[in-house]
Amino acid sequence: MREVAIVGVAMTKFGTSEKTQVEMFAEAAMEAINESGLGLKDIQAVNVGNADGNIEEGQAVIAPMCAADIGLSGTPATRFEGACASGTIAIRDAFIWVASGFYDIVLAGGTERQRIMSTPLATRVMGMGVHSRYETPTGLSFPGIFAMMAHLYASKYGIPLPELKEAMARVSFKAHKHGCINPKAQFYGKEVTMQMIYDSAMVASPIQVFDCCPISDGAAAVVVTSADIAKRLTDKPVLIVGTGQGSSGAVCSQKDITRIPARELSAKRAYDMAGLKPEDIDVCELHDCFTIAEIVASEGLGFFEPGQGYKAALNGDTDIGGKIAINPSGGIKAKGHPVGATGAAQVYEIVKQLRGECGPRQVEGAKIGMTDTMGGSFASIGHLILKRGW
Amino acid sequence: MREVAIVGVAMTKFGTSEKTQVEMFAEAAMEAINESGLGLKDIQAVNVGNADGNIEEGQAVIAPMCAADIGLSGTPATRFEGACASGTIAIRDAFIWVASGFYDIVLAGGTERQRIMSTPLATRVMGMGVHSRYETPTGLSFPGIFAMMAHLYASKYGIPLPELKEAMARVSFKAHKHGCINPKAQFYGKEVTMQMIYDSAMVASPIQVFDCCPISDGAAAVVVTSADIAKRLTDKPVLIVGTGQGSSGAVCSQKDITRIPARELSAKRAYDMAGLKPEDIDVCELHDCFTIAEIVASEGLGFFEPGQGYKAALNGDTDIGGKIAINPSGGIKAKGHPVGATGAAQVYEIVKQLRGECGPRQVEGAKIGMTDTMGGSFASIGHLILKRGW
Numbered sequence: 086m087r088e089v090a091i092v093g094v095a096m097t098k099f100g101t102s103e104k105t106q107v108e109m110f111a112e113a114a115m116e117a118i119n120e121s122g123l124g125l126k127d128i129q130a131v132n133v134g135n136a137d138g139n140i141e142e143g144q145a146v147i148a149p150m151c152a153a154d155i156g157l158s159g160t161p162a163t164r165f166e167g168a169c170a171s172g173t174i175a176i177r178d179a180f181i182w183v184a185s186g187f188y189d190i191v192l193a194g195g196t197e198r199q200r201i202m203s204t205p206l207a208t209r210v211m212g213m214g215v216h217s218r219y220e221t222p223t224g225l226s227f228p229g230i231f232a233m234m235a236h237l238y239a240s241k242y243g244i245p246l247p248e249l250k251e252a253m254a255r256v257s258f259k260a261h262k263h264g265c266i267n268p269k270a271q272f273y274g275k276e277v278t279m280q281m282i283y284d285s286a287m288v289a290s291p292i293q294v295f296d297c298c299p300i301s302d303g304a305a306a307v308v309v310t311s312a313d314i315a316k317r318l319t320d321k322p323v324l325i326v327g328t329g330q331g332s333s334g335a336v337c338s339q340k341d342i343t344r345i346p347a348r349e350l351s352a353k354r355a356y357d358m359a360g361l362k363p364e365d366i367d368v369c370e371l372h373d374c375f376t377i378a379e380i381v382a383s384e385g386l387g388f389f390e391p392g393q394g395y396k397a398a399l400n401g402d403t404d405i406g407g408k409i410a411i412n413p414s415g416g417i418k419a420k421g422h423p424v425g426a427t428g429a430a431q432v433y434e435i436v437k438q439l440r441g442e443c444g445p446r447q448v449e450g451a452k453i454g455m456t457d458t459m460g461g462s463f464a465s466i467g468h469l470i471l472k473r474g475w
Numbered sequence: 476m477r478e479v480a481i482v483g484v485a486m487t488k489f490g491t492s493e494k495t496q497v498e499m500f501a502e503a504a505m506e507a508i509n510e511s512g513l514g515l516k517d518i519q520a521v522n523v524g525n526a527d528g529n530i531e532e533g534q535a536v537i538a539p540m541c542a543a544d545i546g547l548s549g550t551p552a553t554r555f556e557g558a559c560a561s562g563t564i565a566i567r568d569a570f571i572w573v574a575s576g577f578y579d580i581v582l583a584g585g586t587e588r589q590r591i592m593s594t595p596l597a598t599r600v601m602g603m604g605v606h607s608r609y610e611t612p613t614g615l616s617f618p619g620i621f622a623m624m625a626h627l628y629a630s631k632y633g634i635p636l637p638e639l640k641e642a643m644a645r646v647s648f649k650a651h652k653h654g655c656i657n658p659k660a661q662f663y664g665k666e667v668t669m670q671m672i673y674d675s676a677m678v679a680s681p682i683q684v685f686d687c688c689p690i691s692d693g694a695a696a697v698v699v700t701s702a703d704i705a706k707r708l709t710d711k712p713v714l715i716v717g718t719g720q721g722s723s724g725a726v727c728s729q730k731d732i733t734r735i736p737a738r739e740l741s742a743k744r745a746y747d748m749a750g751l752k753p754e755d756i757d758v759c760e761l762h763d764c765f766t767i768a769e770i771v772a773s774e775g776l777g778f779f780e781p782g783q784g785y786k787a788a789l790n791g792d793t794d795i796g797g798k799i800a801i802n803p804s805g806g807i808k809a810k811g812h813p814v815g816a817t818g819a820a821q822v823y824e825i826v827k828q829l830r831g832e833c834g835p836r837q838v839e840g841a842k843i844g845m846t847d848t849m850g851g852s853f854a855s856i857g858h859l860i861l862k863r864g865w
Contacts, residue, residue, distance in 0.1 A: 086577070105608050131722075137529060143599070144607035145526060146558040146851035149737075153724020153854075159740050161720035162855070163564055164556040168536040174553055178568065185575025187476070209533070217534035218495050330551035332521075334543020347539075350549050461536035464543075465552070 086184040090315030090322040090474055093121025094433045096305035099421030100271040101200045106138050106147060106425075109304035110196035111154040113429075118155075118192065121308040122318045125155065128308075129188040131162040132179050134171030134195030135425035136460070137210050141198050151196070166425075168214040168460030169374065171195050172305065173428025173467035177328045179309040180469075189314060194306030197423035207300050211424075214461030216335035228289040228297060230336055230462065231375035235291050238343045238377065242392035250291055252395035253376035254282045257295045257418060259404055260373060264415025266445045269430075271301050271421030296376040301421035305429035307436070312474060320475060323436045327359030327470035336462040345463045348385040352457070355468040356387075361453065363387030366470070368438045368448040369409060370431035371457035373416040379403075382457055383411060410448040413438065424460075428467060431456035435471050476574040478702030480712040480864055483511025484823045486695035489811030490661040491590045496528050496537060496815075499694035500586035501544040503819075508545075508582065511698040512708045515545065518698075519578040521552040522569050524561030524585030525815035526850075527600050531588050541586070556815075558604040558850030559764065561585050562695065563818025563857035567718045569699040570859075579704060584696030587813035597690050601814075604851030606725035618679040618687060620726055620852065621765035625681050628733045628767065632782035640681055642785035643766035644672045647685045647808060649794055650763065654805025656835045659820075661691050661811030686766040691811035695819035697826070702864060710865060713826045717749030717860035726852040737856045738775040738849065745858040746777075751843065753777030756860070758828045758838040759799060760821035761847035763806040769793075772847055773801060800838040803828065814850075818857060821846035825861050 095116030097109050104112065110133060118125060133148040144150065152162035165175040172195030179193035199207055212226045239249045261277035264270035277295070285294035315322035331351030333339055339346075356362060363386060371386065373379035380394040388409045389397045397403055403411040414420045414434040417427060435454035437443050456469045485506030487499050494502065500523060508515060523538040534540065542552035555565040562585030569583035589597055602616045629639045651667035654660035667685070675684035705712035721741030723729055729736075746752060753776060761776065763769035770784040778799045779787045787793055793801040804810045804824040807817060825844035827833050846859045 086575070107608070130720075136535060139527060139600075139603045140530060142607045143603050143611055145556065145603040146854040148557070149722035149851065149854035150606055150724055152722050153728060157722075158724050158728070159721055159737055161741075162722040163568070163720070166535065166554040166556055167538065178553070181572060181575065181577050185476070185571065185577060187571050187575060210529070213529045213533050213535040216540055217532045218497070221533055330520075330553070331549055332539035332542050332547075332552040334540055334548050338543060338548070347549060351551075461539065464536040464539035 087186060088312030089180050089183045089325045090310055090312045091307050091325065091436055092310055092315045092318050092322060093117040093308035094436045095120060096269055096430050096433045097303050098269050099301050099303035099423060102198060102302035106135065106142060106144065106196040106198045107150045107154050110151045110194065113194055113304040113306040114155050114192055117306040117308050123190060123308060125157060127190050128157055128160060128192045130182065130191045131157060131160055132165060132175040132191060132193040134165050134175035134428060136166055136168050136171050136197060140210050141201055167465030169424040169427055170458040170460035170465040170467045171425040173456060173458040173469065176307060176429060176432055176469065177330060177467055180325050180328055183309050183311055190310045192306060193309055194304065194429040195425035196304035197425035198302045199300045199423060200302050219335045219337055228292050231377050232289040232292045234342050234381060235377040241343055244395060246291060249395055252380060252398040253296055254279055255398045256376040256379045257282050260412060260416045260418035263413050263446050264419025267415050267420060270415040270419055271299055272419045292375060298374045298417040298422040301423040303421060303423035303426045305426045305433050307429060307432050321440050322474035323439050324472045324474040325469055326472045327355040327361065329354030329468040331466045333463045339463065343381060344391060345385055347463055347466045351466045351468050352386050355470050359470040361470060365453050366409060366455045367451040368413060368435060368454040369411050370414060370434050371411060372459040373412055373418050374422060386457055405446065405448055413446045413448055428456065428458040431458060432469060439471060439473050477576060479570050479573045479715045480700055480702045480705035481697050481715065481826055482700055482705045482708050482712060483507040483698035484826045485510060486659055486820050486823045487693050488659050489691050489693035489813060492588060492692035496525065496532060496534060496586040496588045497540045497544050500541040500584065503584055503694040503696040504545050504582055507696040507698050513580060513698060515547060517580050518547055518550060518582045520572065520581045521547060521550055522555060522565035522581060522583040524555050524565035524818060526556055526558050526561050526587060530600050531591055557855030559814040559817055560848040560850035560855040560857045561815040563846065563848040563859065566697060566819060566822055566859065567720060567857055570715050570718055573699050573701055580700045582696060583699055584694065584819040585815035586694035587815035588692045589690045589813060590692050609725045609727055618682050621767050622679040622682045624732050624771060625767040631733055634785060636681060639785055642770060642788040643686055644669060645788045646766040646769045647672050650802060650806045650808035653803050653836050654809025657805050657810060660805040660809055661689055662809045682765060688764045688807040688812040691813040693811060693813035693816045695816045695823050697819060697822050711830050712864035713829050714862045714864040715859055716862045717745040719744030719858040721856045723853045729853065733771055734781060735775055735853045737853055741856045741858050742776050745860050749860040751860060755843050756799060756845045757841040758803060758825065758844040759801050760804060760824050761801060762849040763802055763808050764812060776847055795836065795838055803836045803838055818846065818848040821848060822859060829861060829863050
């Protein structure tokens with residue numbers, strides 16, 4: 086297996102789009118290809134992460150439509166679906182293809198257009214990430230799952246709920262603080278105070294509106310190639326040095342959702358491949374679909390001991406300049422969560438951070454970064470570890 | 476890249492199932508694993524082709540659910556979608572992963588449950604394989620597309636429509652003749668006469684009911700591993716010696732749908748990788764979603780010159796014992812078409828044929844076989860070439 090690098094990255098502004106999913110992908114893809122210094126004809130395969138495009142727009146077989154839209158008709162074009170982890174899986178596959186030498190240059194990313202759906206439909210569509218035979222009939226939806234996670238976390242570690250709620254509010258506040266200064270974020274320019282967070286409507290106790298990520302439209306794309314090719318194109322190639330993927334079944338089959346074995350297994354695979362440890366990571370974009378999810382992920386990735394993640398959030402250890410910078414982009418919470426695009430947008434942010442191109446939200450001196458993406462009922466989990474290649 | 480083999484294959488009986496897509500996949504997967512001589516713990520990744528499970532059953536993130544259902548929770552589990560080519564793409568990816576040495580043993584296949592949908596819903600869902608911005612609003616659906624293909628074919632080659640209709644009827648008759656003796660086929664045991672075909676209802680002139688494949692439930696799975704491992708498990712390993720994938724955009728962007736460049740490109744990639752030519756293929760399972768589709772595919776794959784495929788169908792050149800045995804399983808037309816599973820079921824048939832395990836529908840002495848799968852508006856096309864490994 087040879088060294089693999091990322092040479093071009095782009096994303097649309099997340100939020101509400103009048104463009105179709107194909108058009109959004111094309112926008113991100115063309116910008117990523119242009120940034121890479123490669124030409125269209127150099128792209129040998131197109132991988133597209135997309136979760137629910139057939140419901141959102143009546144568009145199946147979206148990857149070939151994306152390829153054709155940018156003039157790459159004929160090129161192998163594959164759609165990957167792992168709910169919210171779709172984009173990460175698409176990029177991970179591109180990594181395997183390039184690492185193995187089967188292809189030299191693969192365009193990979195994701196796209197999703199959710200805001201075209203009514204709220205009731207969006208709620209049902211997002212809810213398709215649980216087990217349709219065992220869980221959908223119970224009415225289980227994601228705010229409910231993460232509310233259970235919060236109660237279990239508080240109970241397991243003996244944390245008074247108000248203290249956990251404050252930690253969750255801090256996660257939200259940090260996300261919005263970063264999203265407010267990220268021009269690509271859905272909530273760019275929107276200042277959020279702790280009081281606004283505490284005053285927001287209850288969704289599924291203890292989850293309030295400001296504990297939840299939004300429904301979003303957007304796309305992101307990256308160009309994956311060999312390190313050798315990358316070094317000819319740029320003096321700042323970012324290497325993919327580790328990747329992992331894990332899976333789980335129905336939530337009801339999982340023993341303790343304050344620890345997610347699929348994540349820990351997947352992260353271990355990525356760390357082992359990279360020969361790195363959690364303490365080596367300078368910056369991480371992780372799956373904060375709900376504020377409690379960030380706390381649990383920060384432990385699952387090994388940044389903090391189990392039961393200590395909430396304290397880290399309270400202490401600012403996960404802020405830019407803290408022990409580990411988590412979600413400097415604003416994360417899913419404030420950057421937005423067009424689910425198929427999310428993993429690719431995480432990679433976009435980490436690449437920009439490692440290159441030092443993040444302006445006011447830059448994590449100074451970041452050399453190694455990680456992405457963590459979780460789809461469905463902790464069902465599909467993917468990790469990538471990226472490293473400065475210079 | 477190392478040699479890759481298939482060591483276990485299985486499929487459910489196609490038709491109507493009370494099982495969910497996950498359960499059908501589990502049934503096929505367990506049988507394939509058992510047949511391979513491997514244990515569950517040997518499986519390192521699970522690839523699932525599925526086109527529309529989120530609409531059919533409200534089930535997204537289906538691959539992890541399939542993995543968990545057979546006791547493989549934790550294992551990387553990925554869903555691939557390329558409409559009707561989903562299963563082929565899932566297996567092709569398993570091939571790349573194993574060929575590269577990234578994994579040694581991958582379970583790959585597909586599943587789909589369509590008959591749970593009403594006919595109007597199924598019509599809409601199948602129609603999602605065209606371009607949702609440019610074509611869906613025109614009312615374009617697949618019987619219409621293939622009706623246009625038939626008219627264009629007749630016109631381009633100066634064939635009187637009744638003669639082409641007879642060739643199409645012969646394709647249908649052959650499919651049902653084979654499906655009638657294939658216990659896994661949806662129309663197993665159903666004898667069909669030429670008169671029944673001619674008398675069937677008109678769908679979209681000249682396409683009649685017996686020119687169309689049915690709506691189906693089913694799953695199929697195969698175990699992909701290195702040739703070295705395969706040789707320790709069986710004295711009849713079947714090698715994957717070539718693979719190709721191609722893509723197209725909207726139908727309206729394609730110049731001449733009696734020739735499909737994405738297929739010709741993809742097939743060339745597969746032939747080149749295998750170092751083989753069309754005349755080397757003994758048996759082929761190709762994408763006969765409509766009878767005219769078989770005729771056009773038999774030319775696109777190089778078995779007959781453009782404009783000569785209809786004559787081959789009339790002359791019985793594509794029957795078992797003919798120049799090239801096409802769709803001895805009954806094909807999509809008579810075996811059934813649970814779209815996500817179709818590509819994997821094609822591989823099942825070819826592996827069984829190469830092993831000589833097909834009883835009354837056996838193509839005698841078959842040494843090299845091919846699968847051809849086409850998804851959506853000719854949008855996603857995949858090929859595999861298989862060869863006896865002994």
